[in-house]
Amino acid sequence: MKKNLNKDAYAIVTGASKGLGYAYCEELLKLQYNIIAVARNTNSLKELQKKYSNFKIETWDLDLSDLKNAYKLFEKSKKLDIEIVINNAGYGVWGYFYQTDLEKEMNMIDLNIKSLHIITKKFTQYFMEKNKGRVINIASMGSFTPGPVFSSYYASKAYVLSFGVAINTELKKLKSNVRVVTICPGALKTDFWNRSSSEQRAKLRNKSKSMSSSVYAKNSLKKALKVKKKNYIIFGTFNKLAKKLTKVIPEHIILNSVYKYQRKIK
Template sequence: MKNKVSVLNQWAVVTGASKGLGYFYCQFLLSQGYHVLGVSRNSKNILDLVKQYPHLQVKNYDCDLSDIKNAYQLFEFAKTLNVTVVINNAGYGVWGKFQASSLDQELNMINLNIATLHILTKLFVQRFTENNFGRVINVGSMASFTPGPAFTSYYASKAYVWNLGVAINYELIRAKSKVRVITICPGPLETDFWNRSSNGKGSKEHYSSLLPVLDTQSYADKSLKKALKVKRKGFLVVGVSNKITKLIMKILPFRIVLKMVYNYQSKR
């Protein structure tokens, strides 16, 4: 591992790093020899990872990325580090029918899921392009591939993430750049996502009727391992259940897909 570190000497920035998928992404990156800057509203717990990887550096950066000025401040802070990987993982959803859900919460979510991700993707792609090296990994969702009645704004925000990342990555390939923007599209995971997005209700019971809930650490390891190596493909669907689901959504008539999503989301 020491030899790997001396060769890399590279930093990874991970947003939404304090728990769930983001935390396990930090852990996996450290196992690969990256130094890590973990970002969230309260990211101090990622410093515990220093105990497991004492030969690497772990920094935390506390900020609320739904305030877009903090995205610019984070980028400025990261200029002091040799950043070669950025994972835009921070995000949440606002559940409920569109006419009834909170506009303030939706706008806050849009700032985090879309505006901040857009800003950080733009700034780091520009920075990486100067050295013709680096990789931005955006966390989309299986929700990226269909509208989501009864969870409208979240599904729409993840569609933006997918469309943005895939298009940028194609531009980079056409320019013969070595920089990449990869979009990871997870399905249900064992996180507290629904505790924030779904009125405090747990996630597993709501997912079980539609998709199996995957182990978060296992998914983090598999998805990030692929995202760090993929050459040309702009997005990744990892896991058999997720691949089958995407295929079903493609095969079924669109109105049937909408009905399935609506019925599923309306039960929560």
């Protein structure tokens, strides 16, 4: 992957303290970007600061489910030379809809949708002024189908995908160099399940044969930074096949399959 030559350039990563966000931070540092790492608690990023001491690594403790902090993030960072923004922060609320906690779901919607929307809006406008820059939004393979027993999360990621595809189409029609690219991961070994479901389910998912965050970050970032025409990225043979099957298999079969998959561990 081509390394950044602008020593003043920064990349912003939200949800940066663990899992995929942490891995994206490290991959961007390898590409010689300075980093603004955003999370509710950024203590875990001290190791990156030690390992990559020749780069500027700013750690901002911001809870982006509080929408004021989404605006604050933009205002604090716009004075710097921002070239990349990765909207990775997010979580899910797993369980039957009639049983799940409404307050948690509203908080999830604020983080997964509203905060991402604000940050994408502000930085797309900022990048359009320079005719340069890239917003990378993290959706999910769940973006392509409703998700029984994980309904609100799948729906939130469907928003992220539809939103990003529409914006990126506009940018291409306008002949802009700016891009809003959406990445759709499948199951990964991350901290996501510790916040999004039961302890038992989290243990099972993190022991599975899912791809590691570091491998996924390296491969997906490589594609997301160079793609010009594609609106979204799916990485992995299984995930690509699953996406194709959603177009040819009747919806009720897909919904039954998702339902069985999601309810395996209660």
